[in-house]
Amino acid sequence: MLETDGLLKEFGGLVATDDVDLSVESGERVSIIGPNGAGKSTLINLITRRLDPTDGDIRFKGESIVGLKPHQVVQRGVSKSFQTASIFPDLTVRENAEIAALAAEHGEFGLNFLTHRNDLSSVRELAEETLADVGLLDRADTEAVDLPYGDKRRLEIGIALAAEPDLLLMDEPTAGMSPEETQSTVDLIERVKAERGLTFVLVEHDMEIVFSISDRIVVLNRGRVIAEGTPDEIRGNPDVQEAYLGG
Ligand code: ADP
Ligand code: MG
Numbered sequence: 001m002l003e004t005d006g007l008l009k010e011f012g013g014l015v016a017t018d019d020v021d022l023s024v025e026s027g028e029r030v031s032i033i034g035p036n037g038a039g040k041s042t043l044i045n046l047i048t049r050r051l052d053p054t055d056g057d058i059r060f061k062g063e064s065i066v067g068l069k070p071h072q073v074v075q076r077g078v079s080k081s082f083q084t085a086s087i088f089p090d091l092t093v094r095e096n097a098e099i100a101a102l103a104a105e106h107g108e109f110g111l112n113f114l115t116h117r118n119d120l121s122s123v124r125e126l127a128e129e130t131l132a133d134v135g136l137l138d139r140a141d142t143e144a145v146d147l148p149y150g151d152k153r154r155l156e157i158g159i160a161l162a163a164e165p166d167l168l169l170m171d172e173p174t175a176g177m178s179p180e181e182t183q184s185t186v187d188l189i190e191r192v193k194a195e196r197g198l199t200f201v202l203v204e205h206d207m208e209i210v211f212s213i214s215d216r217i218v219v220l221n222r223g224r225v226i227a228e229g230t231p232d233e234i235r236g237n238p239d240v241q242e243a244y245l246g247g
Contacts (some may be wrong), residue, residue, distance in 0.1 A: 001028075005021060007019070007022070020043060020184070020223070022043070024199060024201060031216075048078060086223040094140040097162055099139075100122065104126075145184070157185075161192065166198070169200075175205070188211060212231075227240050
């Protein structure tokens with residue numbers, strides 16, 4: 001589903017990702033771990049086209065996406081939760097989900113919708129389904145600004161899901177969450193995987209979560225992939241322990 005080939009990103013003299021070959025199969029859940037500054041967020045932002053690579057290629061479903069704009073990548077089926085300011089605070093939870101569904105079906109800002117006067121019912125349905133998936137239906141009429149922190153993050157996941165992606169990228173989805181919020185986010189990831197067969201690439205610092213939900217783990221250190229394998233393989237890998245787990 002996703003392949004990066006020799007992906008290099010330099011910021012001035014600093015090499016943030018160094019010759020990264022990442023490959024993700026359809027239906028797989030891949031976690032990317034590594035110390036602070038390892039290049040994890042940079043890698044995610046390259047895939048979503050928020051950043052231009054210095055060199056290398058990114059293929060999604062076999063086609064290079066390096067020449068595409070971020071919204072074109074979304075339309076091909078790659079979505080990322082926690083794009084900053086993805087929530088409209090003054091709108092209700094439901095309105096936020098509807099805008100996300102509208103944008104996904106009709107292009108950024110729903111412009112096609114405005115010109116074609118389509119039927120809104122499919123947008124409403126998709127928004128409703130998405131809110132059910134993220135457990136926010138009972139808060140649908142709450143203004144987003146009034147949601148507790150964990151629910152806001154869930155709404156952000158919902159906004160990403162409303163684009164009906166094939167690949168969902170998440171950069172530290174549980175950061176700043178309470179243990180209960182973290183658990184419900186993990187449950188959400190499990191449920192969405194089971195129901196929608198989504199492919200995930202997850203950046204996560206909580207090792208317990210990483211070991212419990214990943215099919216495969218990729219370890220970055222100073223921009224380079226230093227190990228990859230199943231949770232069991234990574235747990236026992238001495239290079240990983242030295243670079244990351246402090247062992
Ligand atoms: P991680 O997410 O693994 O903590 P990042 O991908 O955020 O790491 O950062 C990797 C390296 O690239 C770090 O050294 C960071 O300071 C640097 N970096 C990230 N974004 C930028 C940027 N926009 N401009 C300059 N340097 C950056
Ligand atoms: Mg980061």
